[in-house]
Amino acid sequence: MLTAPLPTGRHFAVTWSIPDDFGGMTGALLHRSRGFRREAGVAVTVLTLDDRIDYADVASRLRDAGELIDGVSLLNLYDWLRTHPLPGERGSGARHPFRPLRPDDPDVVGLEHDGRVLRRERRGPGGEILQVDHYRQDGSLVVSDRRDLDRRGGSAKRSVVVCDQRGQPHRSWSHISGLYAAWIDALVAGSRAWLVIDSKTAARSLLGYRRRGTVVVHVVHGAHVSSSPGSDVIPSRRKVFSRLDAFDAVVFLTRRQRDHAARLTAHRGRLVTIPLGITLPPSNPPAESERAGAVVLARLSALKRVDHAIAAIERVNAVVTPPLTLDIWGDGSRRAALMRRIDGDPVLTLHHHDPAARGVLREASVLLVTSRSEGFGLAILEAMAAGCIPVAYDVPYGPGEIIRHGRNGMLVADGDVDALADAVRSVIAQPPAARDAQRRAARERAAQFSDDRVTRLWGRALRRARRRGMSRRTVEGVTWRARRWARVLTRRRR
Numbered sequence: 001m002l003t004a005p006l007p008t009g010r011h012f013a014v015t016w017s018i019p020d021d022f023g024g025m026t027g028a029l030l031h032r033s034r035g036f037r038r039e040a041g042v043a044v045t046v047l048t049l050d051d052r053i054d055y056a057d058v059a060s061r062l063r064d065a066g067e068l069i070d071g072v073s074l075l076n077l078y079d080w081l082r083t084h085p086l087p088g089e090r091g092s093g094a095r096h097p098f099r100p101l102r103p104d105d106p107d108v109v110g111l112e113h114d115g116r117v118l119r120r121e122r123r124g125p126g127g128e129i130l131q132v133d134h135y136r137q138d139g140s141l142v143v144s145d146r147r148d149l150d151r152r153g154g155s156a157k158r159s160v161v162v163c164d165q166r167g168q169p170h171r172s173w174s175h176i177s178g179l180y181a182a183w184i185d186a187l188v189a190g191s192r193a194w195l196v197i198d199s200k201t202a203a204r205s206l207l208g209y210r211r212r213g214t215v216v217v218h219v220v221h222g223a224h225v226s227s228s229p230g231s232d233v234i235p236s237r238r239k240v241f242s243r244l245d246a247f248d249a250v251v252f253l254t255r256r257q258r259d260h261a262a263r264l265t266a267h268r269g270r271l272v273t274i275p276l277g278i279t280l281p282p283s284n285p286p287a288e289s290e291r292a293g294a295v296v297l298a299r300l301s302a303l304k305r306v307d308h309a310i311a312a313i314e315r316v317n318a319v320v321t322p323p324l325t326l327d328i329w330g331d332g333s334r335r336a337a338l339m340r341r342i343d344g345d346p347v348l349t350l351h352h353h354d355p356a357a358r359g360v361l362r363e364a365s366v367l368l369v370t371s372r373s374e375g376f377g378l379a380i381l382e383a384m385a386a387g388c389i390p391v392a393y394d395v396p397y398g399p400g401e402i403i404r405h406g407r408n409g410m411l412v413a414d415g416d417v418d419a420l421a422d423a424v425r426s427v428i429a430q431p432p433a434a435r436d437a438q439r440r441a442a443r444e445r446a447a448q449f450s451d452d453r454v455t456r457l458w459g460r461a462l463r464r465a466r467r468r469g470m471s472r473r474t475v476e477g478v479t480w481r482a483r484r485w486a487r488v489l490t491r492r493r494r
Helices: 024-040 055-064 077-083 176-188 200-205 235-241 255-262 306-317 335-342 355-362 378-385 398-402 417-429 432-447 451-493
Strands: 010-015 044-048 072-076 108-113 116-123 129-135 141-150 156-163 169-173 193-197 214-220 249-252 271-273 294-297 326-329 348-351 366-369 389-393 410-412
Touching (some): 010 024, 010 176, 024 044, 024 378, 024 451, 055 072, 077 129, 156 176, 169 176, 176 193, 176 200, 249 255, 255 398, 306 326, 306 366, 306 417, 366 378, 366 417, 378 398, 378 432, 389 417, 389 432, 410 417, 417 432
Parallel strands (some): 010 044, 010 193, 249 271, 294 366, 326 348, 366 389, 389 410
Antiparallel strands (some): 116 129, 129 141
């Protein structure tokens, strides 16, 4: 009898937010969730922990774009609290300070959605948030989150209070992670559950979350060290990497990164490699004559070094005719600088972020990847599946694990723009038959990362994580009972 691709139970994917111009991690999370639904038939709920007030609109846009499908839903913490009572013993809200914001206070700003104030906030002189209050559709207070309470030692502590339908304190915590845990408890409600945490911010906030019957897995999407040789774990990941044993499994997208992380921890047994999956496009690729130009699909940030791609194409066009076009798809902090860099060059076009932009890979000849690091490189895989040849810097960790240099793509030394330009020239200058063979090899490589195969890898990893968690809890239970009896015997001897 064949084993089901995924174990039964409630499946959740946890992230901090869904940005409007979301990039690789969020795209990978949504794709995996669709794969779970299509390949294994399980429903997946994507949980977000941030407090933006327009998630109904976000979900609608994602459905229109095909990012959410039937059986894959989006649920935000604060939206849920507005319409559901949080289980728990009444009256515990009095444990922490409770002082709701006053709408008539000139320092308080309200944020509306569809004509209703759903959030008010008070900021300090430097723009830092001191308090945020969240409201239901009927105007009653649902959460009051103070962040300006004095604590000995100079830092500020927090008071997070959830209110009942009358706006009175119901439950409270001194850290926001307590609210996150209580919410997930309410969603799971004692059933078997699988919690896959993609965001590193969410992973830090849920680091201590442990419940019987719930398997907790963290996916590391980006590099955990900087590109400098011998560098330490980057600050944003140190807390999680110091406690990898807090998860039933930690998933890395490449074997290279998994092996590197294994050298940093004693908990190697829970480190797993599962690549990202892709939905393979139709097997009727366009003719070689129908392909033209280069493309970049990336967030416009310093990390992605899109200016390197522009410089490489300029160097290519200095020696080839007709000139090679470059279409860049993305948004980010470097957009204005890149617009100045392009300065009206007709062969360079900067488009805004569009989830449908991956469709241009079927018509493009070359994809350029110039990041300082790539946890995996989903765009590389999508390009290969479409027969678009990737030319990438060989940075940690994804490009070198996916691309076979000269066979199905090109790898060049990190940061070497001249080598990048030479690699692009070599692709477009080779005979059509050789280039077609390279495209076929790229499609064959991409087929090894099909959603079906990757979903089954996930099923295997989740089942092993559950067995590991059960074994650990058994050991912890035995240890606890042994310690308890030791204390009893000690008291008796006295």
